[in-house]
Every structure is written in C-alpha cells, then in structure tokens.
Amino acid sequence: MDLTLRAELHQLLEEHREDLISKHMHPLVQRISKPLRDPTKLFRNFELLSEHQEIQVTDQRQMGKGKEAIQLLFIETTRVIQSKHGSSRQKDTICVAAFPTKADWGRSLIRPESFLDKLAEFFSPCEHDFEEYREFSSKFCCFSNDVHKLRSGLSTAITQLFLGTELPVAVEFGFGTCVIRTENSVLNPAPIVEMAEFAMALRKLIV
Secondary structure, three states: HHHHHHHHHHHHHHHHHHHHHHHOOOOOOOOOOOOOHHHHHHHHOOOOHHHOOOEEEEEEEEEEOOHOOOOEEEEEEEEEEOOEEEEEEEEEEEEEEEOOOOOOOOEEEEEOHHHHHHHHHOOOOOOOOHHHHHHHHHHHEEEEEEEHHHHHHHHHHHHHHHHOOOOOOOEEEEEEEEEEOOOEEEEEEEEHHHHHHHHHHHHHHOO
C-alpha cells in the first residue's frame, strides 16, 4: 500500500473515531465506483459476523484501484452478553474488508487455528487439511461445503500470503464475495490498516 493510500486510510479511521466518541456517525463522502449491493443483508449470511445479534453497515469506502480495489465497510454491531445478573447489549463499530469475485470457492472459511481447534480436530475431525500445503494446514483451519473448490482456489502464493502475515486474519468466501476480518474496532485502527493491505494483496492473487 503506497504512503498516500495509507494516509487516506488513517484519516478515514480518525474521522470515524471522532464520530464514535461524539456519538454522531456523520456519513463520509463516498468514493466507490461499484458499492456492494445491500451489504447489511449480505453480511448476515457470513459466519465471520455470526456472533453479533445485530449488524448494520454504516459506511462503505473503496481503497485501491483496478485489480487491487477493495471495499472497507464500517459495521455497527450489537452483541447480547449473558451473565448471572441478566443480559446486556454491547455495541461497537468494526471494519471488514471485502471484494466481489467470480472465482468459485463454494462456501469456504479460512481462519487461524487455535488450541481448541486442535483439540476438537483430535476427537472429531471436521476441517480440511491439504497435504500439498502442510505448513498452511498446520496453522489455519479450513472449512468448506466443497473441498474440491477450496483446493482449486488455493495456490502456493495464496498460502504464503496467509503464512506471511502476523495478523490473525480470517477470510470467508460466499455469494460471489470475499470477506476479510480481524479483531478490530475504530478505537483501535492499527489492525485495520494491515487488514486492508492483506485484502488488496489477496485480491490480486484471486483468479
């Protein structure tokens, strides 16, 4: 990502940070040539956002040009937290990256593997491992409704991109869209910058 684009992204995040603090989410000037159609409805179908009971896309921005172009979407989320004292609603605004793709990966999810994943895999294997990408398979969980489409989509360059980032990034394919997420909030913008760079690099590699 060039310095000008990085500066624009930081400025965008700072504007949203001030909006969140002041409780006034003013719409930003759109700079999108092809915005995702009805993104709130679309994202309700994605596992990456399933822990939130309510989501609402409040802003879309385009970053990059041509084959590197991605959408940054700011999503107001509501999560219901249960405790012995009852339930409470936790609100936040997160950012995900997305881009449309004609490549058919089926419904696939790739995310970092945790200790609990390794334990679950021992008792009840449900993820897909790839002998040709051993290091990648040892560090990432891959789930898909069509393992053959997932295998066809993967490449050495794509698996190396995942292995080369220190960001705990998760990627989901479905409905002609690729969605990229990492744990972030507009109050903590640093991971969003790295996520945007990862998304732009991934888009260039997707055939």
